[in-house]
Amino acid sequence: AAAELAGIELTAPEFWGRPLRERDEAFARLRAQPAPVHFRELKIPFIPHGDGFHALVRHADVVEASRRADVFSSEPASNSISDLPGYLARFFGSMINMDDPRHAKIRRIVSRAFTPRMLARLDDDIDTAAREIVDDVLAGRGTGDFVLDVAARLPVRIICDMMGIPASERDRVFRHTNTILGIGDPEYGVGSAISRTSVALGLIQVLDAATDLQLMVRRLGRQRRRRPSDDLITALTTGNIDGEQLTDQELGSFFILLVAAGNETTRNAISHALKLLTLNEDQRALLVSDLDRYLPTAVEEIVRYSTPVIQFRRTLTRDHVLNGHPFLEGQKVLLYYNSANRDEAVFTDPDRFDITRHPNPHVGFGGPGPHFCLGANLARREISVMLRELYTRVPALRSTGAPDRLLSGFINGIKHLEYTV
Ligand code: HEM
Numbered sequence: 435a436a437a438e439l440a441g442i443e444l445t446a447p448e449f450w451g452r453p454l455r456e457r458d459e460a461f462a463r464l465r466a467q468p469a470p471v472h473f474r475e476l477k478i479p480f481i482p483h484g485d486g487f488h489a490l491v492r493h494a495d496v497v498e499a500s501r502r503a504d505v506f507s508s509e510p511a512s513n514s515i516s517d518l519p520g521y522l523a524r525f526f527g528s529m530i531n532m533d534d535p536r537h538a539k540i541r542r543i544v545s546r547a548f549t550p551r552m553l554a555r556l557d558d559d560i561d562t563a564a565r566e567i568v569d570d571v572l573a574g575r576g577t578g579d580f581v582l583d584v585a586a587r588l589p590v591r592i593i594c595d596m597m598g599i600p601a602s603e604r605d606r607v608f609r610h611t612n613t614i615l616g617i618g619d620p621e622y623g624v625g626s627a628i629s630r631t632s633v634a635l636g637l638i639q640v641l642d643a644a645t646d647l648q649l650m651v652r653r654l655g656r657q658r659r660r661r662p663s664d665d666l667i668t669a670l671t672t673g674n675i676d677g678e679q680l681t682d683q684e685l686g687s688f689f690i691l692l693v694a695a696g697n698e699t700t701r702n703a704i705s706h707a708l709k710l711l712t713l714n715e716d717q718r719a720l721l722v723s724d725l726d727r728y729l730p731t732a733v734e735e736i737v738r739y740s741t742p743v744i745q746f747r748r749t750l751t752r753d754h755v756l757n758g759h760p761f762l763e764g765q766k767v768l769l770y771y772n773s774a775n776r777d778e779a780v781f782t783d784p785d786r787f788d789i790t791r792h793p794n795p796h797v798g799f800g801g802p803g804p805h806f807c808l809g810a811n812l813a814r815r816e817i818s819v820m821l822r823e824l825y826t827r828v829p830a831l832r833s834t835g836a837p838d839r840l841l842s843g844f845i846n847g848i849k850h851l852e853y854t855v
Pocket residue numbers: 500508529530531541593691692695696697699700703737741742743746747771797798799800801804805806807808809810812813
């Protein structure tokens with residue numbers, strides 16, 4: 435097994451900088467192992483250090499760990515390998531790091547924003563935003579950076595509009611999201627050189643960005659209590675929802691969660707879509723031939739194939755046997771959605787990008803369980819409207835050159851992608 439696993443070091447930044455095909459092959463080798471493989475943790479200064487994690491790489495294991503949230507806890511205050519120190523966890527912790535019943539209470543309050551009725555109201559907003567973005571593409575030079583010109587603009591605008599954040603603050607929200615999720619990237623964060631100084635510096639940047647978002651939204655919350663408006667901040671802070679409301683801290687953390695979970699992910703799905711549809715000319719032609727017919731399955735396949743969120747973490751609340759593999763209380767597991775989404779036991783020809791794939795039981799939005807992506811329908815709608823607008827009005831659109839990828843073991847990101855029309 436050692437020979438088969440040589441070169442697979444899931445905690446090393448270099449591993450995540452490798453070409454996607456090599457990464458996929460490495461996960462295929464992990465899936466072929468008889469049991470989930472254990473990895474050691476990097477020792478990071480100022481961060482509590484544990485004894486590593488097991489990588490869950492098979493679809494069945496990821497699904498079961500998501501479903502059994504009573505055993506696989508999201509609680510210990512971190513989505514990634516290491517725990518956050520307690521005081522930071524208390525300040526920034528959002529429902530994604532809580533277990534029921536605390537999680538269920540907050541999810542119930544905020545999920546009123548994601549009902550079909552509320553989403554229908556957002557539809558006009560999404561249509562208008564997508565139209566204006568494509569207007570700009572058509573008025574432009576015919577080439578540019580697809581991420582900055584198109585993909586990144588839509589999600590940040592929709593989330594800000596939904597919350598009631600003024601347009602003037604969009605750039606700030608965008609910059610802070612990059613800082614929070616790009617900590618290991620040389621352009622957005624501190625880069626791959628994990629030294630004491632660089633990690634400390636990176637953490638300070640992240641805390642600074644997150645604190646600024648917290649304070650911005652708390653300030654707006656205070657304003658809305660005095661002068662209510664027709665937005666989510668008002669709904670969340672004035673007890674309009676069955677008399678329930680969030681505390682200031684909960685509101686701030688939820689906003690950070692929304693901008694991180696909703697921006698980075700949807701933007702990357704849209705960028706990956708252009709890349710995949712450029713590389714797979716037959717699939718692009720098929721999609722354009724009948725958008726109504728192929729868009730719904732194409733969107734699912736884009737999320738499966740690109741898997742914008744690579745992994746989330748869980749911690750065992752007690753000894754437990756998962757699909758025949760024994761785990762001990764306190765052990766950590768990482769749910770590798772990218773690998774589950776290529777599991778040959780579930781998907782025929784998993785490395786083929788097939789916009790007609792059906793059924794497509796991918797776990798790109800998380801496995802079935804209490805934390806399943808709250809924004810999945812919103813994301814589907816944004817990706818679908820953006821692609822429809824692009825391929826209807828700019829049919830010659832193609833990406834050129836290789837994407838400039840985010841260096842991260844958490845987000846499968848594209849920072850820059852040149853396009854031509
Ligand atoms: C949760 C992926 C878009 C809000 C999740 C989880 C995944 C995910 C994998 C599960 C976390 C876990 O099990 O611990 C994605 C992808 C997206 C996307 C791939 C786009 C393609 C969005 C959008 C929003 C959003 C647009 C909101 C505007 C959330 C929230 C949670 C979540 C609030 C936490 C739910 C909870 O803890 O109960 N997302 N997401 N996501 N997502 Fe998304």
